[in-house]
Amino acid sequence: DTAVSQTPKYLVTQMGNDKSIKCEQNLGHDTMYWYKQDSKKFLKIMFSYNNKELIINETVPNRFSPKSPDKAHLNLHINSLELGDSAVYFCASSQDGTGYSPETQYFGPGTRLLVL
Amino acid sequence: AQRVTQPEKLLSVFKGAPVELKCNYSYSGSPELFWYVQYSRQRLQLLLRHISRESIKGFTADLNKGETSFHLKKPFAQEEDSAMYYCALSRVRSGGYNKLIFGAGTRLAVHP
Numbered sequence: 001d002t003a004v005s006q007t008p009k010y011l012v013t014q015m016g017n018d019k020s021i022k023c024e025q026n027l028g029h030d031t032m033y034w035y036k037q038d039s040k041k042f043l044k045i046m047f048s049y050n051n052k053e054l055i056i057n058e059t060v061p062n063r064f065s066p067k068s069p070d071k072a073h074l075n076l077h078i079n080s081l082e083l084g085d086s087a088v089y090f091c092a093s094s095q096d097g098t099g100y101s102p103e104t105q106y107f108g109p110g111t112r113l114l115v116l
Numbered sequence: 117a118q119r120v121t122q123p124e125k126l127l128s129v130f131k132g133a134p135v136e137l138k139c140n141y142s143y144s145g146s147p148e149l150f151w152y153v154q155y156s157r158q159r160l161q162l163l164l165r166h167i168s169r170e171s172i173k174g175f176t177a178d179l180n181k182g183e184t185s186f187h188l189k190k191p192f193a194q195e196e197d198s199a200m201y202y203c204a205l206s207r208v209r210s211g212g213y214n215k216l217i218f219g220a221g222t223r224l225a226v227h228p
Contacts, residue, residue, distance in 0.1 A: 004159075041200060043160075043218040056215055090160060094214070103206075104150075105216060107160040 003027050004108040006091050012114045013081055020077045021111045023091030030096055031055070032074035033105065034066060037088040049074050050096075081115045088112050118143045120205050122219035129193050130227050137188040137222045139177075139203030148206040149186040150216070151177055155199045163188075163201070173197070193226045200224075 004025045013019055025032060033056070034046045048056035049068040063079040078085060091108040119142040129135055141147055151163040164172045166179045166186060177188045186203060203219040 041221045041223075043202060043221070045215060045217075048215070092160075103214060104162045104165065106162075109159045 004091055004093055004106050006089075006108040006111050008111060009109065010112050010114075012116065014116055015081055015083060017081050018077070018079045019081060019113070020075055021089055021091075021113075022073070022075045023108055024073050025091075025093040025106070025108075026072065027093055027095075027106060029093040029106070030071055031094045032068065032071070033092040033094075034074065034076050035090040035092060035107075037090060037110070039087070043090070047074075047076075078113075083115050086113055086115045118205060118207050118217050120203050120217050120219035122201075122203055122222045124222045125220070126223045126225065128225045128227065131195055132192050135188075135190045135193045135197070135224065135226075137201050137203075137224065139186045139188065139219055141184050141186065141203075141205050143184075143205055143207065145207075147179070147181075147184075147186075149177075149179060150204040150206065151175070151186075151188050152202045152204055152218075153199050154202070154221075160202070193224075195226045195228060198224055198226045 007022050031050045033048045035043050037043045046060045047066045051071050052068045065077045068074045088110045090110045092105040094103040094105045121140045149166045152160050153163040154160045175190045177186050179186050200221050200223050202221045205217045207215050
């Protein structure tokens with residue numbers, strides 16, 4: 001009964017390849033997020049979707065393309081992988097994500113991406 | 117600009133010692149602040165949020181608007197408290213969407 005799940009857990013790939021990371025939440029939440037945690041453990045938001053619509057798009061290279069087929073899923077596709085993309089990518093979800101009430105975000109276990 | 121600062125990368129204490137993890141923020145509006153914790157090889161999870169004014173696992177945090185701080189405290193550290201702690205600020209963007217801004221994190225190491 002995992003709340004937020006991600007696949008794969010680990011991803012090792014060569015520079016220049018294209019890869020996808022999948023995220024699913026079974027909490028019935030409306031909003032999902034992707035975060036990047038770099039080697040110094042710094043956590044930064046990349047994207048957020050609310051009911052399949054993109055609502056937050058930080059300064060991220062356009063090689064990164066999120067896709068939300070439905071509100072329970074938010075996938076991250078990365079084209080032409082670079083060494084600097086090596087990081088842990090976390091998916092998260094929250095009940096609403098809109099409005100003026102702060103909400104708890106629930107995080108997935110992370111996907112550790114290593115680009116060689 | 118909105119910013120969350122955690123000045124200590126690593127805080128090392130002995131079991132039973134008091135702990136204070138510092139967090140300062142910069143935000144022009146009314147801040148909503150959180151502490152998230154990441155235990156080794158586990159996912160990030162909410163520890164506490166300032167509006168709840170609760171104590172979780174013996175930790176408390178008080179929002180001090182004058183000092184723009186939200187320090188996390190525990191009177192007696194336990195070894196199982198060893199983890200990475202992130203302070204986060206919830207910021208409402210235009211259009212009403214919430215966004216969490218995280219600090220750089222502080223690793224707490226509690227030694228026996």
